Amino acid sequence: MSILGTRVVRNEDPELLTKGGTYTDDLIDERLDGAAHLIFVRSPVAHARILSIDTSEALKLPGVVAVYTAADVDLPIINPPMPMFNQDMTQTPLASDKVRYVGEPVAIVVCDDPYIREDAAELVEVEYDILPAVIGMPNAAKDEVLLWESVGTNTVVDFGTPDDLDPNLFDDCEVVVSHLIQNQRIHPAPMESRSGAASWPEGERLTAWIPSQGAQGAKAALAAQLGIDAAEVHVLTPDVGGAFGARFGADVEMVLTAWVAGKLHRPMRWSETRYENLLAMTHGRAQEQRVTIGGSRDGNMKKYRLEVLADCGAYPKIGGILPSLTRLMTPGTYVFDKAESIAKAVVTNTTPIGAYRGAGRPEATAAIERAVDIFAAEIGMDPADVRRKNLVPKFTEPHLTAFGALYDSGDYETALNKALEAANYEDLRKEQQLRRERGDAKQLGIGMSSYVEITGAGSESGDPNENATVEVHPDGTVTILTGTSPHGQGHATAWAMMASDTLGIGIDKITVIHGDTDLIPKGGGTGGSRSLQQGGMAVQKASIELVDIARTRAAELLEANEADLQFNIDDSGFSVAGVPSSTVTLAKLAEKERLFINAVFAAPGATFPFGAHLAVVEVDVETGKATLERIFCVDDAGVVMNPLLFDGQRHGGIAQGAAQAFLEEFIYDEDGNPLTASFADYPFLSATEVPSFDLVSMVTPTTYNPMGVKGVGEAGTIGATPAVQNAVVDAVSHLGVRHIDMPTSPRVVWEAIEAARSNSNSNGKVA
Amino acid sequence: MQVQITVNKKPRTDEVEPRQLLVHYLRDTAGLKATNVGCDTTSCGACTVLLDGVSVKSCTVLTAQADGGTVVTVEGLGGTADGGQMHPVQSAFREEHGLQCGFCTPGMVMASVGLLSENPNPTEHEVREGLEGNYCRCTGYHNILRAVLLAAQSPDAGKPEAQVSA
Structure with a gap:
């Protein structure tokens, strides 16, 4: 019997369980003997001109080896990574004339002893001329305050413009509903913060230890940013304590660690605190979306429009390209007579945005799945019925969407039905009705999502x-x-x-x-x-x-x-x-x-896994507290190679998706000060906040590889997020609530309930 | 200052800085790198070890506070350090796929041993409550819960020296 498809426990576990992994900070290697430790002095303000930097006091501290500022760093300017981005929004490895977000590296302090790093960094005096901060994508789009004055705009890239939209799109629709939706900024939060190590003896090659998602891509990035031939670089990947999309390439801190190792011809180690990690590892999501959906009162969805405003943070990174993926997946699993989408990406005085588990696709699913529920609520139809009526029918030959996505294989209705059956959907609705009639404090919410996503679209090097x-x-x-x-x-x-x-x-x-x-x-x-x-x-x-x-x-x-x-x-x-x-x-x-x-x-191309999730939440209408009770997940990613690993990927993604829906948000105040820069403030999901997950099996093979497998790593964040959010809204929909933005925290839910109540009261008075 | 601490059954005497944290003593002085630092705020539990039989977050204990005490890290759990078998909790984490990237794992395993020493037969709810201070980003806790419940079937899973049968 073939081992493929069977449950096999992992080869890597005995070491991880008895000795621990060898993460970058754990490395013992003779090439790193005598290593110095470096720390970055980071900007405490969101937007300012740097007037002066005084390193003299830091240099006096015993054990400080060197201090560097932008004036010392002879490295190439970092250009925006995509050709369609505004190429004038450049970055220097250390901030030179301006700082553009809290946490941006301004100086490097090199120490013999890691225990004096923070003391030394505090002795570097930086004088700032504070500028107004640009926080929030709509503010950035106004171009009133500019991150690069010489550039004249905060727009990084436009994927279509309002002129491309059809002014008559909804003319034939009996019902049209529209809503502004926030897909909030979150932190990838791998358990291991970032670190790096480098050895670059005189006349030899650079050896760099970078905890990444791909050594070869990290090597190319490192060589480019150091301005040297790639043959001069050897990159090693130690064990990596989670990544979730945020560890591709080489961050400036790693480039500078290598640069200092070469400058001093002494091995270097760098590791950040969690505080620094929350400030300076790329964040994810951060889109504001306007969804508009039109159709007929019998539940036929005809037209859909998605307008995206995406935050790139202070410097255009991979986050700038993600709205194009969101756009590509605009119609999700549904048939529309016509759907259209435009997107604009802007810079703000916040931490740069990168990929985070799903990277552009969860944002598309979140938008369409909320839109469908809002439409269903408007016409008073069960959201499951609306979905069934509009899903792309089962197909075995590739299905080309109007946006150019070629879905390889899919059976969305079966996936949805499996989730509904597993959850005993009809019984849940009856229980919900009973609670509503009784006026229980704890109301039941049932939310679903139908999703299709892209996996294996390509690699860091391009082709699949x-x-x-x-x-x-x-x-x-x-x-x-x-x-x-x-x-x-x-x-x-x-x-x-x-x-x-x-x-x-x-x-x-x-x-x-x-x-x-x-x-x-x-x-x-x-x-x-x-x-x-x-x-x-x-x-x-x-x-x-x-x-x-x-x-x-x-x-x-x-x-x-x-x-x-x-x-x-x-x-x-x-x-x-x-x-x-x-x-x-x-x-x-x-x-x-x-x-x-x-x-x-x-591979001949990307594959398009799909599925349906159904979440059951309890919402305390007196406090606004939402609790996830159950979640039923159908994730069809083709043939399963090892169910242990397959389900493990689903579990993690579901938890992260649920966490975005009701818990997580990285928050800045209007001056660009981060308010969630520690794990005491950033609401990291704990074991008490999720149930065990109900996984439902479904297998639709792809023809794109001999085994028929697709990817499953991001299914959870794509399917679970809107299901949980929809469930929270559903729990209080009878009170007149149509939408609640993520995270559906107690305060946000309570405010939505209060707003709906006062709205219905005032409506009553008018009537 | 001088401290005497028994780490994984081996008595040690070391000269340390008064402000040194126990986690840095374990990692840098004793050279035991399994115990990880995941945050600055005693939130994540990646650094959890047993100090005198009780699970503690070693980022929030000074080395000086452990003077005269006994510390067990994941390297000293079960019998693998001496050529023996894994501890029932380690074995259950493998069997139930209670770990992915492995970074939270040493702390999670030690917290689980601490939990089972106090409550040998926990309910699901008690496991979730007991591990609330240990974060994991990979597993969604689903399989960690199953692993701890599986380990609880071993009567001595709360004892650090316990081993599964070969």
């Missing part, structure tokens, strides 16, 4: 492909080199399973190596739920090709025709048909000559 090298050693062990970069996903187990299934060698004998740019020069890393469908498939392809090579060698050794050889999975060897004594194993064949191969698997 990945490579793997598989080698069988004479002792019967196997080494796999992969261009993916696991940080919790379990590739050491999953790729071993892929190879084991083809080679007939147990997974306990298979070692998976990633994150070393000398050993693995090419790789697209792990992100966008691409790894299994590209990296895993490359392992399988390499394993199959390796058996083919071995067959040729075995034929020579056994003096037989290749056609007469059969490969036996049970003993990982070849035998000659009809000659039982004539056998040779892969390990034996590796004795004479190394037995290995590198293979590239190229």
Whole structure:
């Protein structure tokens, strides 16, 4: 029986459980012997001109090795990463003339002893001329205060303009509803804050340890930002304590750690505090959306418009491109006569926005799923019925949307029905009705989402492909080199399973190596739920090709025709048909000559997993407190390779999605001061705030790879977020509430209830 | 100042700074890198260890406060350090996939041992309450809960020296 599809516990766990992982801060390596420790002096203000920096007092502190400011740093300017972005919004590695967000690096202090870092940093005196801060996307779009005065605008990029919108779009609609929706800024919050280490002896290459989602991309970024040839850089990826999209490339802190190591020819270590992490690791989401939906009173949705205003934070990063993904997924799982979308991305005096689990797709799903519920409420129809009436029918041949997305396979109605059945939807509605009639303090809310998303769209290096090298050693062990970069996903187990299934060698004998740019020069890393469908498939392809090579060698050794050889999975060897004594194993064949191969698997395109979530919440209408009671999740990401890993990915995503819906928000005041810059203030989800999750199985294979797998890493944040939000609104919809922005915290929910009540009271008086 | 602390069954005597935190003593002085620092505010629990049998957040304990005491970290749990078997909680975390990136895991495992030493047969609700001070970003806590409930089936899962049978 094939190991694929079975529940296999992880190879990586014994070490993580008994010795702990080796994260960057844990590294013990002779190349880092005698390392100094650096710390960044960060801007305490959101927007200001730097008038002067005095480093003299810091330099006097015993143990301080050096202090650097922008005047010392001879590195290239950092240009906006996408050609369509406004290219004049440039950044210097250390702030030079201006600071543009709280937390921006202004100076570097290098110390012998990490225990004096903070003391030393406090001695650097920076004089600021404070400027008005630009906070909030609508304010930024007014262009009254500019982050770059010389540029003349705060707009980074426009994906379409209001002129592209059809003024008559909704003319044929009986019912049109519109709402402004906030998809709030959140922090990726991996458990490991950022860190880095570098060794760059005089006349030698740079070795940099960067906890990232892809060493090869980090190497390219590092070389570019240091202005050196990539051949001069060796990047290693230690264990990574979570990433969630926020660890691609090389952040300026890592570039500067390497730069100082080269400047002083002394190994350097950098690790930030959680406070710094909350300020300076890229944030996610941060979109303001205007949804407008029109149709007929019988529930037929005809037209949909999505207008997005996206926050890039202070410097345009990958966050600037995400609205285009939101736009691509505008219609979700629904059929419209016409849908349209435009997006604008602007800079504000806040932490830059990057990718966060789902990266542009959760924002699209959140918008359409809220719009559908608002439409259903307007016509007084059950939201499940409205969805069923408008879903794209089941398809097996790729379905091209008006926005150019090619959905590979889908059956959205079955997914929705499975979620409704699992939840006993009709019974839940009856219970809800009873509570409403009784006027219970704790009202029941039922919310659903239907979603489709994009996985494996490409890699950091562009095309949807990945490579793997598989080698069988004479002792019967196997080494796999992969261009993916696991940080919790379990590739050491999953790729071993892929190879084991083809080679007939147990997974306990298979070692998976990633994150070393000398050993693995090419790789697209792990992100966008691409790894299994590209990296895993490359392992399988390499394993199959390796058996083919071995067959040729075995034929020579056994003096037989290749056609007469059969490969036996049970003993990982070849035998000659009809000659039982004539056998040779892969390990034996590796004795004479190394037995290995590198293979590239190229997918024909992205896959489009889909599903439906149904959340059940209780809302205390007296306090506004919403509690997630149950969540039923159908996540169809094609064939399941290891249900243990598959479900683990779903769990984490569901929790993060639910957390965005009712808990998390990174908040700035109007002056750009962060109000949630510690885990005491940022509401990180705890074990008491979620239930166990009800997972429902559904498998619709894709034809884009031999196994039929799609990606599942981001399903949870895409499906769960709107389901939970819709449930909270649904719980109080009978009080007249139509929409509540995320996070649906007690205060926000209570205010929505009060507003609806006073609205209905005043309406009553008028009548 | 000088401290005497028994760490993972080994008595140590060390000269430390009075302001040194226990987590830094474990990581930098004793060289035990499994215990991690995840925040600055005693919020996340990644640094949880057992001090005199009670789970504590070692980022909020001074080394000096542990003087004369006994500390167990995840490296000293069960019998793997001496060639023996994993502790029932470690084993259950693997069996139930209660870890992904592994960063919160040493603290989560030690908090779970501490929880089971106080309450050997917790309900689901009690496990969730008991681990409220330990954050995990990867698992959504679903499998951590299952792991602790599985471990609780071992009668001595609250004892740091317990091992699963080979």
